[in-house]
Amino acid sequence: MADTNAKLTVNGEEYELPIIKGTLGRPVIDIAALQESGFWSYDPGFKVTAPVESKITYIDGGKGELLHRGYPIDELANNAEYLEVAYALLHGDLPTADQKADFFEKIREHTAVHDQLRKFFEGFRRDAHPMAIMVGVVGALSAFYHEDLDVSNEAHREITAIRLIAKMPTLAAMSYKYSQGEPFMYPRNDFNYAENFLYMMFATPADVDYEKNDVITRAMDKIFTLHADHEQNASTSTVRLAGSTGANPYACIAAGIAALWGPSHGGANEAVLEMLDEIGTVENVPEFMEKVKSREVKLMGFGHRVYKNFDPRAQVMKETCDEVLEALGINDPKLELAMALEKIALEDPFFIERNLYPNVDFYSGIILKAIGIPTSMFTVIFALARTSGWISHWLEMHSAPFKIGRPRQLYTGETRRDFVKVEDRK
Numbered sequence: 199m200a201d202t203n204a205k206l207t208v209n210g211e212e213y214e215l216p217i218i219k220g221t222l223g224r225p226v227i228d229i230a231a232l233q234e235s236g237f238w239s240y241d242p243g244f245k246v247t248a249p250v251e252s253k254i255t256y257i258d259g260g261k262g263e264l265l266h267r268g269y270p271i272d273e274l275a276n277n278a279e280y281l282e283v284a285y286a287l288l289h290g291d292l293p294t295a296d297q298k299a300d301f302f303e304k305i306r307e308h309t310a311v312h313d314q315l316r317k318f319f320e321g322f323r324r325d326a327h328p329m330a331i332m333v334g335v336v337g338a339l340s341a342f343y344h345e346d347l348d349v350s351n352e353a354h355r356e357i358t359a360i361r362l363i364a365k366m367p368t369l370a371a372m373s374y375k376y377s378q379g380e381p382f383m384y385p386r387n388d389f390n391y392a393e394n395f396l397y398m399m400f401a402t403p404a405d406v407d408y409e410k411n412d413v414i415t416r417a418m419d420k421i422f423t424l425h426a427d428h429e430q431n432a433s434t435s436t437v438r439l440a441g442s443t444g445a446n447p448y449a450c451i452a453a454g455i456a457a458l459w460g461p462s463h464g465g466a467n468e469a470v471l472e473m474l475d476e477i478g479t480v481e482n483v484p485e486f487m488e489k490v491k492s493r494e495v496k497l498m499g500f501g502h503r504v505y506k507n508f509d510p511r512a513q514v515m516k517e518t519c520d521e522v523l524e525a526l527g528i529n530d531p532k533l534e535l536a537m538a539l540e541k542i543a544l545e546d547p548f549f550i551e552r553n554l555y556p557n558v559d560f561y562s563g564i565i566l567k568a569i570g571i572p573t574s575m576f577t578v579i580f581a582l583a584r585t586s587g588w589i590s591h592w593l594e595m596h597s598a599p600f601k602i603g604r605p606r607q608l609y610t611g612e613t614r615r616d617f618v619k620v621e622d623r624k
């Protein structure tokens with residue numbers, strides 16, 4: 199725990215603030231002693247604040263390194279299945295062969311959803327954004343599992359994690375089918391996780407000869423892994439904060455989905471494709487870049503709060519993009535445009551000075567589009583994949599005593615003043 203102390207002198211009082219080192223990364227300064235100082239710490243956007251201790255994911259933004267339970271993201275994405283990574287996030291290590299078989303079987307047993315959930319979908323307009331549906335439907339799952347909602351019960355927590363990871367592909371595919379006016383497809387438990395998702399997305403009851411595509415399946419599974427977890431990002435922090443109130447896990451994950459939807463976070467993959475559509479051709483890139491530099495628009499898919507170097511996920515995503523487009527024989531002009539944009543940005547002082555590099559969202563949309571997934575589903579896929587990370591953080595929080603998250607503020611509003619009757623107000 200504390201090795202040495204930082205010293206803070208304020209108002210003539212000196213405070214000893216313990217410095218605590220982790221296994222990797224920056225040590226932290228425990229500021230609990232400020233409680234007695236009459237001051238709050240102030241850090242809008244949590245740029246220099248660590249609200250939790252965690253063993254799940256480590257990011258070195260300067261080196262562009264991302265480890266899940268110590269395993270490098272590129273080695274996981276290129277060698278493991280997403281469910282193996284989910285197991286490691288949940289349990290600490292990659293599964294043995296027996297643990298893998300058992301976990302995969304447990305997931306297969308819970309891929310179906312209560313048939314009454316169909317009625318929930320029918321309440322939405324057909325043109326509802328699928329993220330709006332997912333926020334609603336995932337939160338509604340807590341209405342179907344009354345018997346397993348005691349968050350203090352470890353067995354309840356465990357089965358909930360299985361249910362959420364197992365059912366997200368089914369619900370995600372249902373949100374797509376609903377928007378298409380097509381019948382929902384039941385999961386097929388002879389398919390693996392990514393195959394099942396693609397089947398529920400693209401097969402119809404009339405398909406007598408539905409064929410899996412191994413290249414697309416492998417790419418989809420990699421995309422799930424590349425989005426599985428990412429330390430204390432905005433949506434994971436939302437899940438933890440909601441969880442700190444004792445809220446049920448389905449409600450917490452629904453809160454995470456809502457936070458992820460923002461274009462500065464998980465909604466960026468959808469925004470990248472819209473941006474590429476807006477730019478149109480490589481000839482228009484210089485004009486677009488001027489709009490970025492004048493802060494009229496942001497270069498979506500670029501920049502990151504933590505990575506001040508390449509996002510290691512973007513590099514794997516780019517390789518996967520090349521593989522998929524080649525395997526499908528697609529010559530997508532958007533890929534050329536994205537590569538031209540990336541090249542110009544990486545050579546431009548505006549981006550270099552601000553350490554702006556492609557992030558996980560820059561190439562993912564191009565692959566998803568090549569697979570035939572509509573732009574509106576991109577963030578749903580991000581949410582599907584991130585569920586294993588979110589629920590792992592929720593479980594980690596519940597594995598030790600915790601307090602409700604309740605930040606304070608710097609108040610700059612009115613000082614006390616007397617009530618004025620409406621007839622006397624100016």
Ligand code: SDX
Pocket residue numbers: 427428430431432461462463464466490495496497498499500501502503504552554557558559
């Ligand atoms: C994800 O946190 C996570 O881990 C998230 C995530 C995960 O897996 O959970 O990695 C997933 O959300 C990836 C990020 C996806 N978002 C985008 O691609 C949207 C575009 N990116 C920006 O909105 C921005 O880069 C953020 C939100 C990602 C990060 O913003 P920060 O850390 O608050 O950085 P900043 O706004 O302080 O930027 C520093 C400077 C500013 O310029 P100045 O005012 O100092 O002159 O860089 C500029 C910003 O204006 N800048 C950009 C830019 N990103 C930052 N300028 C143009 N285009 C951009 N994309």
